[in-house]
Amino acid sequence: MSATDVGSTDEQKAYEDILSQEISQALSELNRSTEGLFLSGLSAGLDIGFGPLLMAVMATLLTGALGEPVTELLMANIYAIGFIFVILGRSELFTEHTTLAVLPVLDQQASLSQLGRLWGIVYAGNILGGIIFAGFAVVVGPATGLINSAAFTDIASSLTDHSLLVLIASGVFAGWLMGLLSWLVTAAQETISRIFFVWLIASTIGFAHLPHCIAGNVEVLLGLFASSKITFVDYGRFLVGATAGNVIGGTVFVALLKYGHVVRGGQESRGEPNESFDVR
DSSP: HHHHHHHHHHHHHHHHHHHHHHHHHHHHHHOOOOOHHHHHHHHHHHTTTTHHHHHHHHHHTTTTTTTTHHHHHHHHHHHHHHHHHHHHHOOOHHHHHHHHHHHHHTTTTSOOHHHHHHHHHHOOOOOOHHHHHHHHHHHHHHTTTOOOHHHHHHHHHHHHHHHHHHHHHHHHHHHHHHHHHHHHHHHSSSSSHHHHHHHHHHHHHHHTTOOOOOHHHHHHHHHHHHHHTTTTHHHHHHHHHHHHHHHHHHHIIIHHHIIIIIHOOOOOOOOHHOOOOOOO
């Protein structure tokens, strides 16, 4: 066997290890109790709000002090903080499960009804957590003097000033990135590398102003609660578009492609029939 063949075999095993861990983790989440899933989802919806909150603080403090590109870059880095809290804290985030929870279904180890149950419970917990956080932050933030209410409106406007089609299309990129994040965090061996990947993906989403249905839920709600410039129609359009795009991005461009790449590629190289991927 040549060195190239050895390298290819080791690489395939690495891919299979990642997929095995992803499926095993997803099955564990699919079998959790309704109460446990909802409370974890609620926690994630609350914790992720610290990113948008700190963005508003920075936007207020840096008004006119730095050029727009530098300010945008700093705010994108701040945006990542909420994701670090959630993902390293092991709370349930809907946009992780748009990829993660699909894998056992593709592998015929879970049903669509189980997937729908998980998505519904986690999504509801995330959204409710965001509503609670935004309602609290929009009162406390300006009262401390650290946040100008106009900052909430400006941040929300960057997400709502788009048509539904644009929100869905750009939401695909955000869901795609979040699916990659789930894969990369599983592949990472150390906490520092996991933090790096979370920061890299989340700051990219923040810098590009891509609509993330859970973090963006808090961003738009802050603007909705703080100003009449953001309406319930704006909020509804954002949430529908971002959610649809995130689901498509995470499911199609990560779950389906990664699963097909690892399983089908491995079967063809070994001449094996199409069977479920064994995670045991």
